[in-house]
Amino acid sequence: DAEKQASVDPEIKRPRFSKLDLTALIISKGLRTKAAILAYMQEHGSYEAQVLVHSNQKKLKNFLDEAAEWHSRPSRCTARAGDGLESNAVNTFFAANQATISKFDLAVALRAIICKGPSKTTRVPLVAGPTNSGKTTLFLPFDEVFGFQHVFHKPALGSKFALRNILKDKRFLFFDDFRPVEYGQETLPVSTFLSLFQGQPLEVQVSQAFHDGNMDFEWRRGCIMTAKAEGLWIPRGAVSQEDIRHMQSRVLMFSATATVPNLRDTVPCARCLCFWIRELAAQHDTRLVLQAPPSPSHYAIEVPDMRRSESITGLAALAERAKLPAHKIDQIRAELEALGAIHIAELTAADWQSLSCWPTLLPFEQRRLLASRS
Structure with a gap:
């Protein structure tokens, strides 16, 4: 209204766009970088x-x-204990991926990595899936939990000092849409990846003006990754299949297929x-705690449900020959269905090894599966 009056009566001054207005705009639009502010203003900003x-x-x-700092106030979320479980986003994600992701296992893995940090016994959760699977949406609140400035995000591909900012006051590591093999070419070499995600000491390369270009460091805090499932573990360039096996040993895979x-x-x-x-x-x-003591039959290999495996011709027989647990066959079946496979004869050894659920198989389970294909 004031602008309309100003256009009619030139003596009436237009309302001035103040720094407080800019602060409100930064918060409401989620502008987090200088480039984001400039781009938004050039496209949508008023003259003032x-x-x-x-x-x-x-x-x-x-x-x-x-x-x-202005925005860092106590959350006004009215959620009560249990409301998080009723969240539509969380429920929808887990319901759509119940065949391949156990919500309890994922929660336990997140709790462990947050409380203990990465180590030989605490692997980094990696949620892989197709585009629009909701894997990123599920973990975006970590930026609010720890504060955006205190979360170390995925470095720029090709950066010479990829881990430089991790030396600052970072409390959590969130690599969204991370591609270990591609980053392993130069940005985050395999040796650095292995040390970083096992809580071992490493040297972070920085400008030579500081500490002769290297600083000793080890990451002992929480971390999580998300990634596109397609082509995630295919060898490329300087990263060999053996390197990939070592990197897979540092992560705990969760495959979102929906x-x-x-x-x-x-x-x-x-x-x-x-x-x-x-x-x-x-x-x-x-x-x-409430689980009854296991009976001797508990340790027997669980027989997969053949009816559920019939959607992929030959998978039931393969599961029986390879003596794979039922829940792992269910993961394989769900992923093959998502890829459009109808017969196991369509898959080569490389196809099996490129499945996002392949790292969840134990070494001898992998050998039995490959040996049972013929």
Whole structure:
């Protein structure tokens, strides 16, 4: 209304776009970098907003920090204990992938990595799946839990100092859409990957103006990765199949096979994320306590349900010959169905090894499966 009056009566001044307005815009639109502010202003900003940003370009980094500080207030989320489990996004994701992902196992893995950090006994959760599977949406609230400035995100591909920022006050590592083999060519070499995600000491390369270009470091805090499942573990360039096996030993794979496009508009909620991790992990612990002592037959190899394997011709017979547990056959079947396979004869040895659930098989299970193909 004020702008309309100003257009009619030139003596009425237009409302001035202030720094407070810019702070509100940064928070509401989720602008987190200087480039994001400039791009938004050039496309959508009013004349007054563009003038303010243009005249303060050198101060935009400070404006971002101040906006983050302004926004760092107690969450107004009204979620109560249990509401996280009722979250549509969480329920939809786990319901769509119940054949390949155990929500209890994922919650336990997240709790372990957050509390203990990566080690030989605590592997890094890696959720792989197709585009629009909701894997990123599920973990975006980690930026709110630890604070965006305190989360180390995936470095730029080809960066010479890829881990430089990890030396700052980082409390969590979140590599979204991470491709270990591609990054292993130069950005994050295999040896660095292995040390970083096992909590072992390594040297981080920085500018030679500091500490002769290298600083000793070891990561002992929480971390998680997401990735596209297609071609995730295919050898390439300097990364061999043996290197891939070593990298796979550092991660705990969870394969999302379903596409859930309606999750993209989900608003991240830090409290809900904490609730579902805590509650599902606690339910897992309760199940273990209440579980009856195993009988001798408990240790026998579980026979897969042949009717469920019939959708892929030959898979039931292969499962019987390879003596694979039923839940692993279910994961293989679900992934093959997602790829459009109808007969196991269509798959080569390389196809089997490129499955995202392949690392979940034990070494001798992998050998038996490959030997049983003929």
